[in-house]
Amino acid sequence: MATSGLTANEKLTIEALKQHDKVHPTFRAKKKIPSSKGRREGTAESGGLSKRLLRVSTSDGPPGGIPLGSPSAKSGTNFSVFQVVHATRTWKRFTQQRRRATASRQYNLENTFRMEPREDGKFLPVTVENMIKRQLQFRLTDVTYSENCKEIAKDLSGEIKDRIKSLNFPRFKLVCNVIIMENKGQGIHVTSRSIWNAETDNFACYTFKNPSLIATAYVHGVYFE
Incomplete structure (x- = not known):
């Protein structure tokens, strides 16, 4: 995949996705989009991302032009790279916090008032x-x-x-x-x-x-x- 025309942030994002083969939802191949729309396409060179196209935004605005709550995002067809990476990291932080809260939870048991053994x-x-x-x-x-x-x-x-x-x-x-x-x-x-x-x-x-x-x-x- 040629990366000479990409910015530094886009190169780092593509490298992270190569190491994150299990990111959901699964990327699907898209038809080539004209360059006038500010989109670039590329195929991952190795790993589970081979034969899949990554859509990377080249605009200077905020990453991920489509909100996750929109109908298109819910269908799983128009997720941007930045949205998927951000959602994955957020989910990891959430699960780690939940594990820590469960481990530190204390249970107070009531007295059975049993004065002699069975x-x-x-x-x-x-x-x-x-x-x-x-x-x-x-x-x-x-x-x-x-x-x-x-x-x-x-x-x-x-x-x-x-x-x-x-x-x-x-x-x-x-x-x-x-x-x-x-x-x-x-x-x-x-x-x-x-x-x-x-x-x-x-x-x-x-x-x-x-x-x-x-x-x-x-x-x-x-x-x-």
Whole structure:
């Protein structure tokens, strides 16, 4: 396409349209318009715009001589290049603003006034204890006590809590603690104290031993009223 006779703005517009193959409405080929009307025609060299003619205004007045609201514009036959580019950019800005507004929207939920868990949603100490047992045995069977046990205890606490969450105890706040100490045949006593509702809240605990270390993990399930 020869662009030697076009202005700088028209060249930039044609280049933008080459990179914007999905601009709607689709351009349609037009019959050659006499140069006396101030119009030029050209065929895109590559991409999806090949074999389509771009009508570019060469007048010094405002771009796009036909308003978008006119009957001719609605028919999709007389859109100017500048109108299509402007409409595309406006639509992109609108969709970006709408996404940001949706992402920042906050929902205020009303209180259910439920003071106790449902029968199928109660904290089950036996189930939780079995989960703790499997996780401690999986991670600590071949572990030797060292300084790295501090990080292992931290990781185990998060892993156990995540696995218990998968058991689906709705509206229960979970508190998980893991203690790892060296095993030298000594006695040890671990105790905890909590203020809770004995009818809805509960806990589970398990102690694991190997020749090098002793690990105790306990989980409290507190119902959120």
